[in-house]
Amino acid sequence: MTEKKIKNIFVQGAISADFIADSIAKHSSKTEIGGHSIFLGQVRADEIDEKQVAAIDYTAYEELALAQMHQIREDVFSKYPLSCMHVHHSLGVVNAGEICLFVFTSSKHRKPAMDACDELVERIKAELPIWGKEIFADASHQWKENK
Template identity: 45%
Template sequence: MKTMWWISCQPPQVVKLKVKVDRKLDPLPSLVEYLKGSSDEVGAVAIFIGVVRAVSDDGKVLKLCYEAHETLAHKVLEEVVEDVKKKYGLIDVVAEHRLGDVLAGEDIMYVLVASKHRDEAYKALTELVDRIKREVPIWKKEYTEKSVKWVIG
């Protein structure tokens, strides 16, 4: 039987394409270089960086806590990435999402796509970010000066 794990508000983790889990996001320049070197056909690399906003409707944000079922999050993330990769004919994709406590101003998620042309890179990137936020089972709890609550998105 396969062991299932639940990641809670412990030290930050990362859910990354190619089933890598780490304590932090990989350095962005190394991810860009990885994609640029993935094929001689790469003509565009588009990047999304998700950042914890310092304010919300409830005031100043202290931190967000991201939780996920690690195995399921990896599986769904890979399915979403593969689906979008095929749809747009992408050369390669990197998608990383942190878990655990993330402070205001810190990076939460990196999504990078490599393609032959910029048009499909932009379209694919937008769809990937939207689908990751909507479909990958990662939940967030918002800690502000006034409240602590689960939030959507």
């Protein structure tokens, strides 16, 4: 029995626009694909208790998160006729305005790609042991200097 390799979804720091663009560009040669769906999660500069969020520090129980993501991946591939599925989630500090989650699905037709992407995002948020701790503007400079 051949076991599929568990893919590492984690990226240190923010997910760059260049990485996202490169991922999209790599699919231009896959001419059987007719639709892509992309979700980008961005860190918001929320205000909490009159303090502004400057960044989020993401941590995870990585081994468990990767095992659970592997199962989610298998479930979604068995439910939708996808050509490709890519998931990348940040670890470490991601500043407000930067991308922390990139989910990219592809299929022969748009509807399965869109439905699968939506389900993936919801399951990632609900099921994976990934946490974000806010770093506030008044403390972010001090925190970054002590890093």
